[in-house]
Amino acid sequence: MLATSKSGVVIGIKAFPIDIEVDISPGLPSFNMVGLPEGTVRESRERVRAAIKNCGYPFPTQKITVNLAPADIKKDGTSLDLPIACAILCTADVITQDSLKKYCISGELSLDGTVKPTRGVLPLSLAVRNWGLNGYLLSGHNAPEAAVVKETNVYPVEHLSQIVGFLSGSLDIEPVSVDLDGLFDRQENWVSDFQDVIGQEHAKRALEVAAAGGHNVLMIGPPGSGKTMLAKRIASILPPLTFEESLETTTIYSVAGLLPSEKALISERPFCSPHHTISDAGLIGGGAIPKPGQVSLAHNGVLFLDELPEFKKNVLEGLRQPIEDGRVTISRANITLSFPADFALIAAQNPCPCGHLGDSRNRCSCHPAHIMRYRNRISGPLLDRIDIQIEVPAVPYSELNSARAGEPSSSIRVRVKKARKIQENRFSGLKIHCNSQMSSSDLNSFCTLSQESRVFLETVSKKLSLSARAFHRIIKIARTIADLDGSSDIHQNHIAEAVQYRSLDRAKI
Numbered sequence: 001m002l003a004t005s006k007s008g009v010v011i012g013i014k015a016f017p018i019d020i021e022v023d024i025s026p027g028l029p030s031f032n033m034v035g036l037p038e039g040t041v042r043e044s045r046e047r048v049r050a051a052i053k054n055c056g057y058p059f060p061t062q063k064i065t066v067n068l069a070p071a072d073i074k075k076d077g078t079s080l081d082l083p084i085a086c087a088i089l090c091t092a093d094v095i096t097q098d099s100l101k102k103y104c105i106s107g108e109l110s111l112d113g114t115v116k117p118t119r120g121v122l123p124l125s126l127a128v129r130n131w132g133l134n135g136y137l138l139s140g141h142n143a144p145e146a147a148v149v150k151e152t153n154v155y156p157v158e159h160l161s162q163i164v165g166f167l168s169g170s171l172d173i174e175p176v177s178v179d180l181d182g183l184f185d186r187q188e189n190w191v192s193d194f195q196d197v198i199g200q201e202h203a204k205r206a207l208e209v210a211a212a213g214g215h216n217v218l219m220i221g222p223p224g225s226g227k228t229m230l231a232k233r234i235a236s237i238l239p240p241l242t243f244e245e246s247l248e249t250t251t252i253y254s255v256a257g258l259l260p261s262e263k264a265l266i267s268e269r270p271f272c273s274p275h276h277t278i279s280d281a282g283l284i285g286g287g288a289i290p291k292p293g294q295v296s297l298a299h300n301g302v303l304f305l306d307e308l309p310e311f312k313k314n315v316l317e318g319l320r321q322p323i324e325d326g327r328v329t330i331s332r333a334n335i336t337l338s339f340p341a342d343f344a345l346i347a348a349q350n351p352c353p354c355g356h357l358g359d360s361r362n363r364c365s366c367h368p369a370h371i372m373r374y375r376n377r378i379s380g381p382l383l384d385r386i387d388i389q390i391e392v393p394a395v396p397y398s399e400l401n402s403a404r405a406g407e408p409s410s411s412i413r414v415r416v417k418k419a420r421k422i423q424e425n426r427f428s429g430l431k432i433h434c435n436s437q438m439s440s441s442d443l444n445s446f447c448t449l450s451q452e453s454r455v456f457l458e459t460v461s462k463k464l465s466l467s468a469r470a471f472h473r474i475i476k477i478a479r480t481i482a483d484l485d486g487s488s489d490i491h492q493n494h495i496a497e498a499v500q501y502r503s504l505d506r507a508k509i
C-alpha cells in the first residue's frame, strides 16, 4: 500500500517541493523515515503516531516506511508532520489519494492533533503558485502570512480532523483572503518623526541627503546629543516600501520565524539596531542550518550600529560584503546560501572613549593616544564604504527648552522621493538605482561638473589632501545634493555642501 502527499521545505529563502511517500508493507510494526531527515523531522514519527491515535483514526500496525523525496535535500523543522500524517491516513483509506495530491500541506502536529504554525510559509506559498496545485493547507495562525500571495488558495486548518474532513469532502473550508490594500495603508503613520528633533539642522540635512542618494552615514557626537533619536527617524523619510520590497522583507522574517502574528506583511521599512556585543552569526547570519542575521532582517530598511568602535573586529569586517553586494553568502560544509541584505547603514560613535571631545557641556579626559586607538578600531575599508560622516554636537539646554517644532518627516520625504525619481530615470536599464551605487566610470558619465565647481573641488582636495577615494565620494554626494536641488549639473554650492559631510577627511588637516 503506497500513498503520496505534497509539501515543501525552505532552504535560505527559497522553497523546494518535497514528495512524501508512505509505504505500508507486511512485517513487524515499525516506523522508519528515509531521505535525509534532520533531528526534528525524525522526531516527527512520535508526534504523528500520537496525533493519529488520539484523533481516533486507525494507525497501521505493519511496517511503515516514509521517504522524503528528493533525498538529497536536507529536511529540517516540524512542518512535515501534517503531510506525513495525511499520507499515512491515505494508506488506511481515511483520505483518498486523488484529493491528497492536489494540495501542498505543511504544519506541526501536537499530540492531540492540533495543527501548529511553522516557519517560512510565505516563501512556500510563493512557490506553491507555480506548482500547479489547487491550494495550500496549513495552520490558521500562518494562513494570513501565506495568503499575502494572491494566486495561492490558502486553506486554514486548526486540527487534523479538519484536514481529514476537507480532503474527504465532508467539510468545507473557505480560502483565506487578506486585504492587501488595508495592510499597506498604514505606511504614513510614523511613531518617530523628525519634527520632534530640535535644532540639529546640519545632521537632519545630512540624513535627508543620505536617504535621497542611498548613502551610508556615520554620526560622531557626545552621548545624549540625539544620534539614536536621529537614526530612528531615517525610515520615516525613505520612500515607502513597494509591494515587491515588502514581500522580500516579509520573506526573510517568515523564514526567521520572526513575523509578528498580527502582521501578515511587513509594510514599513525595518529598523534594526543590534547591540555591539552581537556575534558575527547574529549580525551576518549563520547556524548549522543558516538563518538570516540582522543585516538581512534590515533588508530594505535601516541597520543602525550604535557605538560602532565597540563592535568586534570580525563582526565589522563581515559587513563589507553586504554593503558592497546587497546580500550575504553563508557557506557551510554541504551548503551555500545567500540572503538579501540591502540596507541603509547608519552608524554612530562617540568622538573619543569618554565621549566628550569637542563637547561644550563637559571636558574630555582622554589621552590623545587613546583617542587615536579608539578611532582606528574602525578599519579603513569599512570607513571607505560610509559616504557621509558628520559631527553631531549636543544641542545647548537653552535651545532644547525652546520647544520649536522642526520640519515634519512627511515634507522631507517629498523631496527625497523626487530625488529618487530623478535617479531612477538616470539609471534606468542599468543594474544600479541610486547615486551611492555609482562606480568610478559611472561618475564620469553621470556627474558633469561645471568649470567653476571642478576648479573649486581641486582646490579643496589639495587643501585637505584628499585621497582619490574621498574625492569620488564628494562627487557622489554632490550628485545627490544637485538632484535634491533639481539641477542636472553639479555646481559649486553642491560641492561645498558635500565637503561638509566628510568630517573625518577634514579632521586630517
Ligand SMILES: Nc1ncnc2c1ncn2[C@@H]1O[C@H](COP(=O)(O)OP(=O)(O)O)[C@@H](O)[C@H]1O
Residues within 6 Å of the ligand: 196, 197, 198, 199, 200, 221, 222, 223, 224, 225, 226, 227, 228, 229, 230, 395, 400
Ligand atoms: N535635538 C534634540 N531634540 C529633542 N530631544 C533631544 C535632542 N537631542 C537629544 N534629545 C533628547 O535626549 C535624549 C537622548 O538622545 P539620544 O538620541 O539617545 O542620544 P545619543 O544617541 O547621541 O546618546 C533623547 O531621547 C531626547 O529626549
Ligand SMILES: [Mg+2]
Residues within 6 Å of the ligand: 224, 227, 228, 229, 306
Ligand atoms: Mg545613543
Ligand SMILES: [Zn+2]
Residues within 6 Å of the ligand: 352, 353, 354, 355, 356, 357, 364, 365, 366
Ligand atoms: Zn574623551
